[in-house]
Amino acid sequence: MSGTLLDQHDVVLLDLDGTVYRGGELVPHALESIERVHEAGVRVRYVTNNASKPDQAVVDHLIGLGLAAERSEVSTSAQAGAAVLAEKLPAGSRVLVVGSPALESEVDALGLVSVRAFADEPVAVVQGLFNELTYGDFAEACLAIRDGALWVACNADRTLPTERGLLPGNGSLVELLRAATDQDPVVAGKPERPLLDRAVSSAGGAEPLMVGDRLDTDIAGAVKAGMPSLMVLTGVNTPRDLLEAIPEERADNVSVDLRGLHAPASEVAIAEQPAWSVSVGSGLELSARGDGDELGALRALCAAWWAAGSGPVEVVGTDDAARAALRALEID
Structure with missing residues:
Protein backbone atom coordinates (compact mmCIF):
# COMPACT_ATOMS: atom_id res chain seq x y z
CA MET A 1 0.00 0.00 0.00
CA SER A 2 1.39 3.41 -0.93
CA GLY A 3 2.28 5.94 1.77
CA THR A 4 0.54 9.25 2.24
CA LEU A 5 1.36 12.37 0.30
CA LEU A 6 2.92 13.80 3.46
CA ASP A 7 5.30 10.84 3.73
CA GLN A 8 7.12 12.08 0.62
CA HIS A 9 8.02 15.50 2.05
CA ASP A 10 10.06 17.04 4.88
CA VAL A 11 8.49 20.52 4.81
CA VAL A 12 5.00 21.67 3.88
CA LEU A 13 4.54 25.23 2.65
CA LEU A 14 1.00 26.31 3.47
CA ASP A 15 -0.70 29.26 1.85
CA LEU A 16 -2.97 30.99 4.37
CA ASP A 17 -5.88 32.92 2.82
CA GLY A 18 -8.23 30.38 1.26
CA THR A 19 -6.12 27.38 2.33
CA VAL A 20 -5.83 27.50 6.12
CA TYR A 21 -8.39 30.19 6.86
CA ARG A 22 -10.82 32.61 5.25
CA GLY A 23 -10.56 35.88 7.15
CA GLY A 24 -11.42 35.07 10.76
CA GLU A 25 -12.54 31.50 10.16
CA LEU A 26 -10.53 28.31 9.81
CA VAL A 27 -11.18 26.31 6.67
CA PRO A 28 -12.95 23.05 7.61
CA HIS A 29 -10.51 20.27 8.64
CA ALA A 30 -7.51 22.63 8.63
CA LEU A 31 -6.87 22.34 12.37
CA GLU A 32 -6.66 18.57 12.62
CA SER A 33 -4.82 18.26 9.32
CA ILE A 34 -2.06 20.66 10.38
CA GLU A 35 -1.82 19.07 13.83
CA ARG A 36 -1.17 15.74 12.14
CA VAL A 37 1.63 17.31 10.08
CA HIS A 38 3.34 18.43 13.29
CA GLU A 39 2.76 15.03 14.90
CA ALA A 40 4.50 13.38 11.93
CA GLY A 41 7.59 15.53 12.54
CA VAL A 42 7.28 17.35 9.21
CA ARG A 43 8.17 21.04 9.32
CA VAL A 44 5.56 23.66 8.47
CA ARG A 45 6.00 27.05 6.90
CA TYR A 46 3.03 29.40 6.60
CA VAL A 47 3.72 31.20 3.33
CA THR A 48 1.52 34.20 2.72
CA ASN A 49 1.40 36.83 0.01
CA ASN A 50 -0.36 39.15 2.46
CA ALA A 51 2.11 41.95 3.24
CA SER A 52 -0.15 43.97 5.52
CA LYS A 53 0.66 42.21 8.82
CA PRO A 54 3.94 41.58 10.69
CA ASP A 55 4.90 37.96 11.17
CA GLN A 56 3.96 38.07 14.87
CA ALA A 57 0.45 39.26 13.98
CA VAL A 58 0.13 36.29 11.64
CA VAL A 59 1.26 34.00 14.46
CA ASP A 60 -1.23 35.59 16.87
CA HIS A 61 -4.03 35.16 14.34
CA LEU A 62 -3.18 31.49 13.83
CA ILE A 63 -2.98 30.88 17.59
CA GLY A 64 -6.31 32.67 18.03
CA LEU A 65 -7.83 30.20 15.59
CA GLY A 66 -6.48 27.30 17.65
CA LEU A 67 -3.32 26.45 15.68
CA ALA A 68 0.13 26.09 17.17
CA ALA A 69 2.48 28.51 15.38
CA GLU A 70 5.82 30.25 15.92
CA ARG A 71 7.40 33.25 14.20
CA SER A 72 10.04 31.05 12.60
CA GLU A 73 7.23 29.22 10.78
CA VAL A 74 5.87 32.35 9.07
CA SER A 75 7.20 33.67 5.77
CA THR A 76 5.49 36.79 4.40
CA SER A 77 5.75 38.62 1.12
CA ALA A 78 6.72 41.74 3.08
CA GLN A 79 9.83 39.91 4.28
CA ALA A 80 10.53 38.68 0.76
CA GLY A 81 10.03 42.13 -0.74
CA ALA A 82 12.41 43.72 1.75
CA ALA A 83 14.96 40.96 1.12
CA VAL A 84 14.83 41.58 -2.64
CA LEU A 85 15.51 45.28 -2.03
CA ALA A 86 18.39 44.53 0.34
CA GLU A 87 20.01 42.31 -2.29
CA LYS A 88 19.84 45.06 -4.91
CA LEU A 89 20.54 48.22 -2.89
CA PRO A 90 23.36 49.39 -0.61
CA ALA A 91 22.62 49.84 3.10
CA GLY A 92 21.04 53.17 3.93
CA SER A 93 19.19 53.47 0.61
CA ARG A 94 15.86 55.29 0.81
CA VAL A 95 12.80 53.21 -0.07
CA LEU A 96 9.36 54.70 -0.59
CA VAL A 97 6.88 52.36 1.10
CA VAL A 98 3.40 52.01 -0.32
CA GLY A 99 2.02 49.67 2.29
CA SER A 100 1.58 48.92 5.97
CA PRO A 101 3.74 49.75 9.00
CA ALA A 102 4.70 46.06 8.96
CA LEU A 103 6.25 46.52 5.51
CA GLU A 104 8.08 49.63 6.74
CA SER A 105 9.50 47.61 9.63
CA GLU A 106 10.79 44.87 7.32
CA VAL A 107 12.52 47.46 5.13
CA ASP A 108 14.12 49.21 8.11
CA ALA A 109 15.19 45.91 9.70
CA LEU A 110 17.41 45.13 6.71
CA GLY A 111 19.38 48.38 6.92
CA LEU A 112 17.35 50.40 4.44
CA VAL A 113 15.47 53.62 5.22
CA SER A 114 11.73 53.74 4.69
CA VAL A 115 10.19 57.01 3.48
CA ARG A 116 6.74 58.07 2.32
CA ALA A 117 7.33 60.94 -0.11
CA PHE A 118 9.01 61.50 -3.47
CA ALA A 119 10.61 64.62 -1.97
CA ASP A 120 12.69 62.28 0.25
CA GLU A 121 14.54 61.13 -2.89
CA PRO A 122 13.85 57.39 -2.76
CA VAL A 123 15.82 55.07 -5.04
CA ALA A 124 13.21 52.33 -4.80
CA VAL A 125 9.50 51.77 -4.21
CA VAL A 126 8.06 48.76 -2.42
CA GLN A 127 4.34 48.08 -2.60
CA GLY A 128 2.15 45.83 -0.44
CA LEU A 129 -1.53 45.64 0.44
CA PHE A 130 -2.76 47.99 3.17
CA ASN A 131 -6.36 49.10 3.57
CA GLU A 132 -5.41 52.65 4.62
CA LEU A 133 -3.58 53.59 1.42
CA THR A 134 -4.73 56.81 -0.25
CA TYR A 135 -4.50 58.39 -3.66
CA GLY A 136 -1.62 60.44 -2.32
CA ASP A 137 0.43 57.31 -1.59
CA PHE A 138 0.07 56.15 -5.18
CA ALA A 139 0.83 59.63 -6.52
CA GLU A 140 4.16 59.67 -4.62
CA ALA A 141 5.01 56.18 -5.88
CA CYS A 142 4.11 57.13 -9.45
CA LEU A 143 6.50 60.07 -9.36
CA ALA A 144 9.32 57.94 -7.94
CA ILE A 145 8.88 55.11 -10.43
CA ARG A 146 8.72 57.54 -13.35
CA ASP A 147 11.94 59.08 -12.03
CA GLY A 148 13.69 55.71 -12.32
CA ALA A 149 13.21 54.17 -8.86
CA LEU A 150 13.38 50.37 -8.60
CA TRP A 151 9.82 49.07 -8.09
CA VAL A 152 9.24 45.93 -6.02
CA ALA A 153 5.74 44.53 -5.47
CA CYS A 154 5.35 42.17 -2.53
CA ASN A 155 2.78 40.20 -4.52
CA ALA A 156 0.47 40.47 -7.50
CA ASP A 157 -2.71 38.76 -6.22
CA ARG A 158 -5.61 40.49 -7.94
CA THR A 159 -8.09 39.34 -5.28
CA LEU A 160 -8.07 38.46 -1.58
CA PRO A 161 -10.44 35.74 -0.25
CA THR A 162 -12.29 36.68 2.95
CA GLU A 163 -15.31 35.41 4.85
CA ARG A 164 -17.28 38.12 2.98
CA GLY A 165 -16.08 36.96 -0.45
CA LEU A 166 -13.33 38.10 -2.83
CA LEU A 167 -11.97 41.62 -2.26
CA PRO A 168 -9.35 43.61 -4.24
CA GLY A 169 -5.81 42.37 -3.63
CA ASN A 170 -2.42 44.01 -4.04
CA GLY A 171 -2.29 42.96 -7.68
CA SER A 172 -5.26 45.20 -8.45
CA LEU A 173 -3.32 48.13 -7.00
CA VAL A 174 -0.18 47.08 -8.86
CA GLU A 175 -2.23 47.42 -12.05
CA LEU A 176 -3.07 50.99 -11.04
CA LEU A 177 0.62 51.91 -10.85
CA ARG A 178 1.48 49.91 -13.95
CA ALA A 179 -1.11 51.90 -15.91
CA ALA A 180 0.19 55.18 -14.49
CA THR A 181 3.90 54.50 -15.07
CA ASP A 182 4.13 52.09 -18.02
CA GLN A 183 6.56 50.09 -15.86
CA ASP A 184 6.52 46.55 -14.46
CA PRO A 185 7.57 45.69 -10.91
CA VAL A 186 9.89 43.01 -9.62
CA VAL A 187 7.51 40.66 -7.77
CA ALA A 188 8.77 39.04 -4.56
CA GLY A 189 5.78 36.91 -3.58
CA LYS A 190 4.14 33.95 -5.23
CA PRO A 191 4.29 33.00 -8.08
CA GLU A 192 7.85 34.32 -8.16
CA ARG A 193 10.55 32.39 -6.32
CA PRO A 194 11.93 34.71 -3.59
CA LEU A 195 9.20 33.99 -1.04
CA LEU A 196 9.15 30.22 -1.57
CA ASP A 197 12.93 29.89 -1.69
CA ARG A 198 13.21 31.84 1.55
CA ALA A 199 10.64 29.60 3.27
CA VAL A 200 12.30 26.35 2.19
CA SER A 201 15.73 27.62 3.22
CA SER A 202 14.50 28.69 6.65
CA ALA A 203 13.11 25.19 7.24
CA GLY A 204 16.22 23.42 5.97
CA GLY A 205 13.95 21.42 3.69
CA ALA A 206 15.05 19.17 0.86
CA GLU A 207 11.67 17.75 -0.24
CA PRO A 208 9.13 20.59 -0.01
CA LEU A 209 5.44 20.50 -0.92
CA MET A 210 3.50 23.67 -1.75
CA VAL A 211 -0.17 23.66 -0.74
CA GLY A 212 -2.58 26.34 -1.87
CA ASP A 213 -5.89 27.31 -3.44
CA ARG A 214 -4.76 29.65 -6.22
CA LEU A 215 -3.41 28.47 -9.55
CA ASP A 216 -1.82 31.78 -10.55
CA THR A 217 0.15 32.22 -7.31
CA ASP A 218 0.47 29.06 -5.18
CA ILE A 219 0.58 26.46 -7.93
CA ALA A 220 2.41 28.62 -10.47
CA GLY A 221 4.95 29.44 -7.76
CA ALA A 222 5.54 25.75 -7.11
CA VAL A 223 6.01 25.13 -10.83
CA LYS A 224 8.58 27.95 -11.08
CA ALA A 225 10.39 26.70 -7.98
CA GLY A 226 10.45 23.12 -9.29
CA MET A 227 8.55 21.67 -6.34
CA PRO A 228 5.42 19.48 -6.27
CA SER A 229 2.10 20.99 -5.25
CA LEU A 230 -1.29 20.15 -3.77
CA MET A 231 -4.28 22.27 -4.80
CA VAL A 232 -7.15 22.51 -2.33
CA LEU A 233 -10.65 23.55 -3.35
CA THR A 234 -11.36 25.80 -0.36
CA GLY A 235 -10.48 29.18 -1.82
CA VAL A 236 -10.35 31.01 -5.11
CA ASN A 237 -9.98 28.47 -7.91
CA THR A 238 -12.51 25.85 -8.95
CA PRO A 239 -12.36 22.36 -10.47
CA ARG A 240 -12.98 23.81 -13.93
CA ASP A 241 -10.18 26.32 -13.43
CA LEU A 242 -7.85 23.41 -12.68
CA LEU A 243 -9.05 21.39 -15.66
CA GLU A 244 -8.46 24.31 -18.04
CA ALA A 245 -5.19 25.47 -16.42
CA ILE A 246 -2.22 26.41 -18.58
CA PRO A 247 0.86 24.18 -18.16
CA GLU A 248 2.55 26.76 -15.90
CA GLU A 249 -0.36 26.55 -13.42
CA ARG A 250 -1.00 22.82 -13.17
CA ALA A 251 -0.97 21.11 -9.79
CA ASP A 252 0.47 17.65 -9.19
CA ASN A 253 -2.25 16.71 -6.70
CA VAL A 254 -5.74 17.93 -5.81
CA SER A 255 -8.01 17.42 -2.81
CA VAL A 256 -11.08 19.03 -1.32
CA ASP A 257 -9.10 20.41 1.62
CA LEU A 258 -5.97 19.81 3.72
CA ARG A 259 -6.99 16.25 4.52
CA GLY A 260 -5.39 15.41 1.19
CA LEU A 261 -2.00 15.66 2.91
CA HIS A 262 -2.82 12.47 4.80
CA ALA A 263 -4.44 10.54 1.95
CA PRO A 264 -2.53 7.87 0.05
CA ALA A 265 -0.28 9.61 -2.47
CA SER A 266 -1.69 7.56 -5.33
CA GLU A 267 -5.23 8.69 -4.51
CA VAL A 268 -4.59 12.46 -4.60
CA ALA A 269 -2.25 12.50 -7.61
CA ILE A 270 -3.59 13.87 -10.88
Whole structure:
Protein backbone atom coordinates (compact mmCIF):
# COMPACT_ATOMS: atom_id res chain seq x y z
CA MET A 1 0.00 0.00 0.00
CA SER A 2 1.39 3.41 -0.93
CA GLY A 3 2.28 5.94 1.77
CA THR A 4 0.54 9.25 2.24
CA LEU A 5 1.36 12.37 0.30
CA LEU A 6 2.92 13.80 3.46
CA ASP A 7 5.30 10.84 3.73
CA GLN A 8 7.12 12.08 0.62
CA HIS A 9 8.02 15.50 2.05
CA ASP A 10 10.06 17.04 4.88
CA VAL A 11 8.49 20.52 4.81
CA VAL A 12 5.00 21.67 3.88
CA LEU A 13 4.54 25.23 2.65
CA LEU A 14 1.00 26.31 3.47
CA ASP A 15 -0.70 29.26 1.85
CA LEU A 16 -2.97 30.99 4.37
CA ASP A 17 -5.88 32.92 2.82
CA GLY A 18 -8.23 30.38 1.26
CA THR A 19 -6.12 27.38 2.33
CA VAL A 20 -5.83 27.50 6.12
CA TYR A 21 -8.39 30.19 6.86
CA ARG A 22 -10.82 32.61 5.25
CA GLY A 23 -10.56 35.88 7.15
CA GLY A 24 -11.42 35.07 10.76
CA GLU A 25 -12.54 31.50 10.16
CA LEU A 26 -10.53 28.31 9.81
CA VAL A 27 -11.18 26.31 6.67
CA PRO A 28 -12.95 23.05 7.61
CA HIS A 29 -10.51 20.27 8.64
CA ALA A 30 -7.51 22.63 8.63
CA LEU A 31 -6.87 22.34 12.37
CA GLU A 32 -6.66 18.57 12.62
CA SER A 33 -4.82 18.26 9.32
CA ILE A 34 -2.06 20.66 10.38
CA GLU A 35 -1.82 19.07 13.83
CA ARG A 36 -1.17 15.74 12.14
CA VAL A 37 1.63 17.31 10.08
CA HIS A 38 3.34 18.43 13.29
CA GLU A 39 2.76 15.03 14.90
CA ALA A 40 4.50 13.38 11.93
CA GLY A 41 7.59 15.53 12.54
CA VAL A 42 7.28 17.35 9.21
CA ARG A 43 8.17 21.04 9.32
CA VAL A 44 5.56 23.66 8.47
CA ARG A 45 6.00 27.05 6.90
CA TYR A 46 3.03 29.40 6.60
CA VAL A 47 3.72 31.20 3.33
CA THR A 48 1.52 34.20 2.72
CA ASN A 49 1.40 36.83 0.01
CA ASN A 50 -0.36 39.15 2.46
CA ALA A 51 2.11 41.95 3.24
CA SER A 52 -0.15 43.97 5.52
CA LYS A 53 0.66 42.21 8.82
CA PRO A 54 3.94 41.58 10.69
CA ASP A 55 4.90 37.96 11.17
CA GLN A 56 3.96 38.07 14.87
CA ALA A 57 0.45 39.26 13.98
CA VAL A 58 0.13 36.29 11.64
CA VAL A 59 1.26 34.00 14.46
CA ASP A 60 -1.23 35.59 16.87
CA HIS A 61 -4.03 35.16 14.34
CA LEU A 62 -3.18 31.49 13.83
CA ILE A 63 -2.98 30.88 17.59
CA GLY A 64 -6.31 32.67 18.03
CA LEU A 65 -7.83 30.20 15.59
CA GLY A 66 -6.48 27.30 17.65
CA LEU A 67 -3.32 26.45 15.68
CA ALA A 68 0.13 26.09 17.17
CA ALA A 69 2.48 28.51 15.38
CA GLU A 70 5.82 30.25 15.92
CA ARG A 71 7.40 33.25 14.20
CA SER A 72 10.04 31.05 12.60
CA GLU A 73 7.23 29.22 10.78
CA VAL A 74 5.87 32.35 9.07
CA SER A 75 7.20 33.67 5.77
CA THR A 76 5.49 36.79 4.40
CA SER A 77 5.75 38.62 1.12
CA ALA A 78 6.72 41.74 3.08
CA GLN A 79 9.83 39.91 4.28
CA ALA A 80 10.53 38.68 0.76
CA GLY A 81 10.03 42.13 -0.74
CA ALA A 82 12.41 43.72 1.75
CA ALA A 83 14.96 40.96 1.12
CA VAL A 84 14.83 41.58 -2.64
CA LEU A 85 15.51 45.28 -2.03
CA ALA A 86 18.39 44.53 0.34
CA GLU A 87 20.01 42.31 -2.29
CA LYS A 88 19.84 45.06 -4.91
CA LEU A 89 20.54 48.22 -2.89
CA PRO A 90 23.36 49.39 -0.61
CA ALA A 91 22.62 49.84 3.10
CA GLY A 92 21.04 53.17 3.93
CA SER A 93 19.19 53.47 0.61
CA ARG A 94 15.86 55.29 0.81
CA VAL A 95 12.80 53.21 -0.07
CA LEU A 96 9.36 54.70 -0.59
CA VAL A 97 6.88 52.36 1.10
CA VAL A 98 3.40 52.01 -0.32
CA GLY A 99 2.02 49.67 2.29
CA SER A 100 1.58 48.92 5.97
CA PRO A 101 3.74 49.75 9.00
CA ALA A 102 4.70 46.06 8.96
CA LEU A 103 6.25 46.52 5.51
CA GLU A 104 8.08 49.63 6.74
CA SER A 105 9.50 47.61 9.63
CA GLU A 106 10.79 44.87 7.32
CA VAL A 107 12.52 47.46 5.13
CA ASP A 108 14.12 49.21 8.11
CA ALA A 109 15.19 45.91 9.70
CA LEU A 110 17.41 45.13 6.71
CA GLY A 111 19.38 48.38 6.92
CA LEU A 112 17.35 50.40 4.44
CA VAL A 113 15.47 53.62 5.22
CA SER A 114 11.73 53.74 4.69
CA VAL A 115 10.19 57.01 3.48
CA ARG A 116 6.74 58.07 2.32
CA ALA A 117 7.33 60.94 -0.11
CA PHE A 118 9.01 61.50 -3.47
CA ALA A 119 10.61 64.62 -1.97
CA ASP A 120 12.69 62.28 0.25
CA GLU A 121 14.54 61.13 -2.89
CA PRO A 122 13.85 57.39 -2.76
CA VAL A 123 15.82 55.07 -5.04
CA ALA A 124 13.21 52.33 -4.80
CA VAL A 125 9.50 51.77 -4.21
CA VAL A 126 8.06 48.76 -2.42
CA GLN A 127 4.34 48.08 -2.60
CA GLY A 128 2.15 45.83 -0.44
CA LEU A 129 -1.53 45.64 0.44
CA PHE A 130 -2.76 47.99 3.17
CA ASN A 131 -6.36 49.10 3.57
CA GLU A 132 -5.41 52.65 4.62
CA LEU A 133 -3.58 53.59 1.42
CA THR A 134 -4.73 56.81 -0.25
CA TYR A 135 -4.50 58.39 -3.66
CA GLY A 136 -1.62 60.44 -2.32
CA ASP A 137 0.43 57.31 -1.59
CA PHE A 138 0.07 56.15 -5.18
CA ALA A 139 0.83 59.63 -6.52
CA GLU A 140 4.16 59.67 -4.62
CA ALA A 141 5.01 56.18 -5.88
CA CYS A 142 4.11 57.13 -9.45
CA LEU A 143 6.50 60.07 -9.36
CA ALA A 144 9.32 57.94 -7.94
CA ILE A 145 8.88 55.11 -10.43
CA ARG A 146 8.72 57.54 -13.35
CA ASP A 147 11.94 59.08 -12.03
CA GLY A 148 13.69 55.71 -12.32
CA ALA A 149 13.21 54.17 -8.86
CA LEU A 150 13.38 50.37 -8.60
CA TRP A 151 9.82 49.07 -8.09
CA VAL A 152 9.24 45.93 -6.02
CA ALA A 153 5.74 44.53 -5.47
CA CYS A 154 5.35 42.17 -2.53
CA ASN A 155 2.78 40.20 -4.52
CA ALA A 156 0.47 40.47 -7.50
CA ASP A 157 -2.71 38.76 -6.22
CA ARG A 158 -5.61 40.49 -7.94
CA THR A 159 -8.09 39.34 -5.28
CA LEU A 160 -8.07 38.46 -1.58
CA PRO A 161 -10.44 35.74 -0.25
CA THR A 162 -12.29 36.68 2.95
CA GLU A 163 -15.31 35.41 4.85
CA ARG A 164 -17.28 38.12 2.98
CA GLY A 165 -16.08 36.96 -0.45
CA LEU A 166 -13.33 38.10 -2.83
CA LEU A 167 -11.97 41.62 -2.26
CA PRO A 168 -9.35 43.61 -4.24
CA GLY A 169 -5.81 42.37 -3.63
CA ASN A 170 -2.42 44.01 -4.04
CA GLY A 171 -2.29 42.96 -7.68
CA SER A 172 -5.26 45.20 -8.45
CA LEU A 173 -3.32 48.13 -7.00
CA VAL A 174 -0.18 47.08 -8.86
CA GLU A 175 -2.23 47.42 -12.05
CA LEU A 176 -3.07 50.99 -11.04
CA LEU A 177 0.62 51.91 -10.85
CA ARG A 178 1.48 49.91 -13.95
CA ALA A 179 -1.11 51.90 -15.91
CA ALA A 180 0.19 55.18 -14.49
CA THR A 181 3.90 54.50 -15.07
CA ASP A 182 4.13 52.09 -18.02
CA GLN A 183 6.56 50.09 -15.86
CA ASP A 184 6.52 46.55 -14.46
CA PRO A 185 7.57 45.69 -10.91
CA VAL A 186 9.89 43.01 -9.62
CA VAL A 187 7.51 40.66 -7.77
CA ALA A 188 8.77 39.04 -4.56
CA GLY A 189 5.78 36.91 -3.58
CA LYS A 190 4.14 33.95 -5.23
CA PRO A 191 4.29 33.00 -8.08
CA GLU A 192 7.85 34.32 -8.16
CA ARG A 193 10.55 32.39 -6.32
CA PRO A 194 11.93 34.71 -3.59
CA LEU A 195 9.20 33.99 -1.04
CA LEU A 196 9.15 30.22 -1.57
CA ASP A 197 12.93 29.89 -1.69
CA ARG A 198 13.21 31.84 1.55
CA ALA A 199 10.64 29.60 3.27
CA VAL A 200 12.30 26.35 2.19
CA SER A 201 15.73 27.62 3.22
CA SER A 202 14.50 28.69 6.65
CA ALA A 203 13.11 25.19 7.24
CA GLY A 204 16.22 23.42 5.97
CA GLY A 205 13.95 21.42 3.69
CA ALA A 206 15.05 19.17 0.86
CA GLU A 207 11.67 17.75 -0.24
CA PRO A 208 9.13 20.59 -0.01
CA LEU A 209 5.44 20.50 -0.92
CA MET A 210 3.50 23.67 -1.75
CA VAL A 211 -0.17 23.66 -0.74
CA GLY A 212 -2.58 26.34 -1.87
CA ASP A 213 -5.89 27.31 -3.44
CA ARG A 214 -4.76 29.65 -6.22
CA LEU A 215 -3.41 28.47 -9.55
CA ASP A 216 -1.82 31.78 -10.55
CA THR A 217 0.15 32.22 -7.31
CA ASP A 218 0.47 29.06 -5.18
CA ILE A 219 0.58 26.46 -7.93
CA ALA A 220 2.41 28.62 -10.47
CA GLY A 221 4.95 29.44 -7.76
CA ALA A 222 5.54 25.75 -7.11
CA VAL A 223 6.01 25.13 -10.83
CA LYS A 224 8.58 27.95 -11.08
CA ALA A 225 10.39 26.70 -7.98
CA GLY A 226 10.45 23.12 -9.29
CA MET A 227 8.55 21.67 -6.34
CA PRO A 228 5.42 19.48 -6.27
CA SER A 229 2.10 20.99 -5.25
CA LEU A 230 -1.29 20.15 -3.77
CA MET A 231 -4.28 22.27 -4.80
CA VAL A 232 -7.15 22.51 -2.33
CA LEU A 233 -10.65 23.55 -3.35
CA THR A 234 -11.36 25.80 -0.36
CA GLY A 235 -10.48 29.18 -1.82
CA VAL A 236 -10.35 31.01 -5.11
CA ASN A 237 -9.98 28.47 -7.91
CA THR A 238 -12.51 25.85 -8.95
CA PRO A 239 -12.36 22.36 -10.47
CA ARG A 240 -12.98 23.81 -13.93
CA ASP A 241 -10.18 26.32 -13.43
CA LEU A 242 -7.85 23.41 -12.68
CA LEU A 243 -9.05 21.39 -15.66
CA GLU A 244 -8.46 24.31 -18.04
CA ALA A 245 -5.19 25.47 -16.42
CA ILE A 246 -2.22 26.41 -18.58
CA PRO A 247 0.86 24.18 -18.16
CA GLU A 248 2.55 26.76 -15.90
CA GLU A 249 -0.36 26.55 -13.42
CA ARG A 250 -1.00 22.82 -13.17
CA ALA A 251 -0.97 21.11 -9.79
CA ASP A 252 0.47 17.65 -9.19
CA ASN A 253 -2.25 16.71 -6.70
CA VAL A 254 -5.74 17.93 -5.81
CA SER A 255 -8.01 17.42 -2.81
CA VAL A 256 -11.08 19.03 -1.32
CA ASP A 257 -9.10 20.41 1.62
CA LEU A 258 -5.97 19.81 3.72
CA ARG A 259 -6.99 16.25 4.52
CA GLY A 260 -5.39 15.41 1.19
CA LEU A 261 -2.00 15.66 2.91
CA HIS A 262 -2.82 12.47 4.80
CA ALA A 263 -4.44 10.54 1.95
CA PRO A 264 -2.53 7.87 0.05
CA ALA A 265 -0.28 9.61 -2.47
CA SER A 266 -1.69 7.56 -5.33
CA GLU A 267 -5.23 8.69 -4.51
CA VAL A 268 -4.59 12.46 -4.60
CA ALA A 269 -2.25 12.50 -7.61
CA ILE A 270 -3.59 13.87 -10.88
CA ALA A 271 -3.39 10.74 -13.00
CA GLU A 272 -5.53 8.05 -14.56
CA GLN A 273 -8.06 6.63 -12.12
CA PRO A 274 -9.20 2.99 -12.04
CA ALA A 275 -12.82 3.96 -11.38
CA TRP A 276 -13.11 6.40 -14.29
CA SER A 277 -12.62 6.12 -18.02
CA VAL A 278 -11.98 9.33 -19.94
CA SER A 279 -11.82 9.70 -23.69
CA VAL A 280 -10.84 12.81 -25.63
CA GLY A 281 -12.72 13.55 -28.81
CA SER A 282 -13.78 16.83 -30.34
CA GLY A 283 -14.68 17.74 -26.77
CA LEU A 284 -13.91 15.77 -23.63
CA GLU A 285 -16.19 12.84 -22.90
CA LEU A 286 -16.32 11.22 -19.51
CA SER A 287 -17.71 7.76 -18.91
CA ALA A 288 -17.77 6.02 -15.54
CA ARG A 289 -17.16 2.56 -14.29
CA GLY A 290 -17.21 1.45 -10.68
CA ASP A 291 -18.18 3.82 -7.87
CA GLY A 292 -15.41 6.42 -7.86
CA ASP A 293 -15.96 9.83 -6.25
CA GLU A 294 -16.05 13.16 -8.06
CA LEU A 295 -12.49 14.12 -7.09
CA GLY A 296 -11.28 10.94 -8.75
CA ALA A 297 -13.19 12.04 -11.83
CA LEU A 298 -11.50 15.45 -11.72
CA ARG A 299 -8.04 13.89 -11.46
CA ALA A 300 -8.78 11.60 -14.41
CA LEU A 301 -10.20 14.47 -16.46
CA CYS A 302 -7.16 16.65 -15.83
CA ALA A 303 -4.73 13.85 -16.68
CA ALA A 304 -6.50 13.13 -19.96
CA TRP A 305 -7.05 16.72 -21.06
CA TRP A 306 -3.57 17.95 -20.11
CA ALA A 307 -2.05 15.18 -22.21
CA ALA A 308 -4.16 16.25 -25.19
CA GLY A 309 -4.44 20.02 -25.00
CA SER A 310 -5.17 22.99 -22.77
CA GLY A 311 -7.66 25.78 -22.30
CA PRO A 312 -11.48 25.68 -22.48
CA VAL A 313 -13.02 22.29 -23.10
CA GLU A 314 -16.51 20.79 -23.29
CA VAL A 315 -17.08 18.05 -20.74
CA VAL A 316 -19.81 15.47 -21.28
CA GLY A 317 -20.92 12.75 -18.91
CA THR A 318 -22.04 9.60 -20.71
CA ASP A 319 -23.84 7.86 -17.84
CA ASP A 320 -25.63 8.76 -14.61
CA ALA A 321 -22.55 8.39 -12.39
CA ALA A 322 -20.48 10.63 -14.65
CA ARG A 323 -23.20 13.25 -14.93
CA ALA A 324 -23.59 13.31 -11.14
CA ALA A 325 -19.83 13.76 -10.69
CA LEU A 326 -19.72 16.61 -13.18
CA ARG A 327 -22.63 18.36 -11.45
CA ALA A 328 -20.88 18.02 -8.09
CA LEU A 329 -17.71 19.50 -9.60
CA GLU A 330 -19.73 22.21 -11.37
CA ILE A 331 -18.04 21.52 -14.69
CA ASP A 332 -21.03 20.04 -16.56
